[in-house]
Amino acid sequence: MVELLPEGEKVVSNEQERAYFKRYKEDVRERGKPFFPYAMFHDTVMSLVVVCVIVALTCVWYFTSGEEAGDAGILGPRYADEADPGTTSFVPRPDWYFYFLFYLLRIFKWPDSVILGTVGIPTIALILLLVLPFIDRRRERRILRRPVAVVAALLVIASMGILTYKGATAKESLAGENVELVDEWAQVQGLSEEGIEGATLFAQIGCLNCHTYLGAGTPNLGAPDLSEIGASGQTAEEFSAYVANPAEFGNNVMPSYESQGEEVLRLLGIFLEESKGEGGG
Numbered sequence: 216m217v218e219l220l221p222e223g224e225k226v227v228s229n230e231q232e233r234a235y236f237k238r239y240k241e242d243v244r245e246r247g248k249p250f251f252p253y254a255m256f257h258d259t260v261m262s263l264v265v266v267c268v269i270v271a272l273t274c275v276w277y278f279t280s281g282e283e284a285g286d287a288g289i290l291g292p293r294y295a296d297e298a299d300p301g302t303t304s305f306v307p308r309p310d311w312y313f314y315f316l317f318y319l320l321r322i323f324k325w326p327d328s329v330i331l332g333t334v335g336i337p338t339i340a341l342i343l344l345l346v347l348p349f350i351d352r353r354r355e356r357r358i359l360r361r362p363v364a365v366v367a368a369l370l371v372i373a374s375m376g377i378l379t380y381k382g383a384t385a386k387e388s389l390a391g392e393n394v395e396l397v398d399e400w401a402q403v404q405g406l407s408e409e410g411i412e413g414a415t416l417f418a419q420i421g422c423l424n425c426h427t428y429l430g431a432g433t434p435n436l437g438a439p440d441l442s443e444i445g446a447s448g449q450t451a452e453e454f455s456a457y458v459a460n461p462a463e464f465g466n467n468v469m470p471s472y473e474s475q476g477e478e479v480l481r482l483l484g485i486f487l488e489e490s491k492g493e494g495g496g
């Protein structure tokens with residue numbers, strides 16, 4: 216009989232492997248219990264417990280909350296306020312368990328490395344997890360004897376924790392903060408009254424989520440800086456038409472702002488036309 220594998224032994228010969236498998240089979244025959252009905256029974260009981268907990272929570276939620284929107288019971292309101300598609304102050308944020316990915320996205324800047332951050336790193340991590348059983352074939356299970364795995368796991372947990380924390384506390388450029396910049400813009404660009412109104416709208420309705428303007432905003436999705444867009448020679452009307460329906464001008468990334476109404480579009484157009492960059496206005 217082949218000597219069985221010593222604990223923690225790295226090199227596994229085929230012979231040892233077979234001997235180990237044989238002993239495992241014998242063990243199962245002597246002391247094992249078949250999957251059906253034993254494990255099935257455990258799974259069924261556990262599933263029932265989970266379903267009962269969900270039903271119980273649903274009852275608590277339903278019977279402690281009121282008919283009115285925002286009338287919250289122990290587990291939140293039955294109805295939330297209706298969504299407002301025209302909102303100008305909504306800051307989109309993911310659920311907390313996605314904060315780490317959300318923060319990765321902020322570290323990687325468009326366009327050079329964003330694919331690495333969104334697709335690359337998570338995919339690499341998943342592939343590593345999948346191939347792990349094929350790479351690490353040692354039988355050692357004691358934590359202290361597996362320093363590489365333990366350190367790697369701790370590093371992953373720590374970095375996810377830090378990223379989650381950073382994501383949770385990340386400061387968004389809120390519309391309100393951007394509006395405070397309008398005075399400065401007016402001075403630099405020499406904006407007219409209507410230009411200032413347009414600038415205020417520009418700061419409020421989310422243009423700065425993709426575009427930058429005199430150092431404000433975050434560059435996203437390849438949107439250009441608009442500080443000197445007025446120097447391109449387009450008229451206010453042309454800008455309004457563009458912002459109303461960017462898709463008509465071959466821009467399928469930027470949303471249509473037609474629903475903002477003619478007056479908003481007109482003021483935005485004037486603002487953009489007057490934005491000729493520092494010293495150009």
Ligand code: HEC
Pocket residue numbers: 417420421422423424425426435436437438439444454457458465466468469470472483487
């Ligand atoms: C979701 C991102 C996004 C938002 C939000 C957005 N844009 Fe854009 N915008 C883009 C992209 C991307 C381009 C460049 C498209 C191209 O080059 O084909 C662009 C182009 C433009 C251009 C043309 C620039 C040029 O070089 O001619 C103007 C003007 C413009 N945007 C104004 C606005 C205004 C005003 C708002 C807010 C009302 C806004 N954008 C909101 C993504 C966005």
